[in-house]
Amino acid sequence: MNRAIQLLRLISIHPLLWIIMALSIATAHFLEVCLLLGIIFIHEMGHAAAASFFSWRIKKITLLPFGGVAEMDEHGNRPLKEETIVVIAGPLQHLWMVALAYGLFSFHLIPEDLFRLFISYNVMIFVFNLFPVWPLDGGKLVFLLLSLKNSFPNAHRLTLIISFFSLLLFSLIILLSAPTHINVWVVIAFLYFSLYKEWKQRRFIFMRFLLERYYGKKSSLRALKPIQADEQDLLIHVLEKFQRGCKHPIIVEAGGREKGQLDENELLHAYFTEKRLTDKISDLLFLY
Numbered sequence: 001m002n003r004a005i006q007l008l009r010l011i012s013i014h015p016l017l018w019i020i021m022a023l024s025i026a027t028a029h030f031l032e033v034c035l036l037l038g039i040i041f042i043h044e045m046g047h048a049a050a051a052s053f054f055s056w057r058i059k060k061i062t063l064l065p066f067g068g069v070a071e072m073d074e075h076g077n078r079p080l081k082e083e084t085i086v087v088i089a090g091p092l093q094h095l096w097m098v099a100l101a102y103g104l105f106s107f108h109l110i111p112e113d114l115f116r117l118f119i120s121y122n123v124m125i126f127v128f129n130l131f132p133v134w135p136l137d138g139g140k141l142v143f144l145l146l147s148l149k150n151s152f153p154n155a156h157r158l159t160l161i162i163s164f165f166s167l168l169l170f171s172l173i174i175l176l177s178a179p180t181h182i183n184v185w186v187v188i189a190f191l192y193f194s195l196y197k198e199w200k201q202r203r204f205i206f207m208r209f210l211l212e213r214y215y216g217k218k219s220s221l222r223a224l225k226p227i228q229a230d231e232q233d234l235l236i237h238v239l240e241k242f243q244r245g246c247k248h249p250i251i252v253e254a255g256g257r258e259k260g261q262l263d264e265n266e267l268l269h270a271y272f273t274e275k276r277l278t279d280k281i282s283d284l285l286f287l288y
Contacts, residue, residue, distance in 0.1 A: 007048050012062045035114075036121050037063060042097060043090045043125060044068040050089035054082045069135070075205075075212040076152060080144055080245035087140045094126040131170065134163040135194055147244040153206045155244070160199050167191055210239060214268035226251050231259055231282035235271055238281060252281050260285045 044061050047070040051058055057073040072086075098119060105115040130138040142162055146155035167188065174184055198205070225246040229238045231254045242248060242264070250262040262284055270276040270284055 003049075003052050007045065007052060007058070007061070010048070010058055010060045012060045014062060014064045032117065035118060036125075039094075039097065039118075039121050039125055040068045042093050043129070044070045046089040046091075046093040047086055050086045054078070054086070056082075056086070075208045076147075076244050077209065077212045078245075080147060083244075084141070084144055087137050087144065090137055091126055091129055094122045098122050132162055132166045133170070133191055133195075134159055134198060136191075139163050144244075151241045151243050152209050153202070153240055156202055156205065160195060160202070163195055167195065206240075209244075210242065210268060211272065213242070214265065214272055223247065224249065228253060229281050230254070231280065231285070233281050235267060235276060235279045235281060235284065239267060239271060250281070252285055254282075 041063060044063070048058055048061055051070065051072055056078065059071040059073050061070045062068060070090075076083075101110070101115055101118045101122075104110045105112070110118075129136050130141075132138045132142045134140070134143070139159060139162075143155060143159040146158050150158065171188055174181065174188065178184065223246045225243060225248055227238060227241050227248045228251050229241075231252050238250060248264040250264065250267060251258055252260045252262060259282075262281070266284060270279065276283070
């Protein structure tokens with residue numbers, strides 16, 4: 001119960017949403033807007049509840065005029081299994097909502113027009129959120145899938161590229177099928193802006209990933225994945241090979257032979273605490 005209260009305290013309503021609500025009253029669409037926002041609210045609370053179960057740090061849950069977002073403060077340093085559960089916890093809420101609505105309709109507790117509207121809104125939000133576009137749930141799932149085989153910066157970059165072309169394709173479909181649908185174009189514009197912002201900040205996001213890995217709360221990363229590095233490799237180039245959900249012992253080689261090993265925390269300590277920004281891996285072997 002306490003967790004539920006804490007989650008409710010994190011809810012933030014965007015100022016534009018109040019304007020939308022006022023307009024919906026003036027245009028007699030208040031019920032439709034409330035229904036849509038209720039579905040979005042439950043969707044985002046699904047993410048937040050799953051994150052709270054794993055003791056994630058939740059910054060806030062924001063309701064927007066065209067959707068919602070549950071902001072976490074973990075920066076990609078939780079086990080991939082946890083992250084997958086948190087991502088899919090949102091879309092899963094639509095299953096029980098649809099089942100509940102069907103049950104109420106079957107017992108004639110809600111009218112048919114309200115039932116059909118509720119189902120259409122659920123299907124729309126469910127399908128739209130699974131589009132492979134960042135920061136939608138589908139885009140986050142693409143990021144997690146790419147993180148299985150790619151380093152954090154490479155998986156992040158590929159996710160944004162896939163998201164851009166997916167959004168471009170979606171834009172062309174809307175242009176051909178519903179060019180005057182203003183609400184959809186507002187959402188598309190928001191997604192393009194989000195992608196642009198994420199692309200511009202991708203280096204900062206990678207540094208935040210490393211900082212959280214070093215300074216933040218230590219999570220149980222069970223998978224050990226050694227990184228092979230030549231002794232002449234720069235420290236930052238080895239750090240760029242770090243993956244989500246993995247702990248990395250660093251195997252330093254010279255001429256194809258193992259010369260020594262380093263722990264990933266030693267690399268992070270050298271980079272962030274000792275400011276060895278231009279050091280080679282060989283320099284750290286003598287240091288540690």
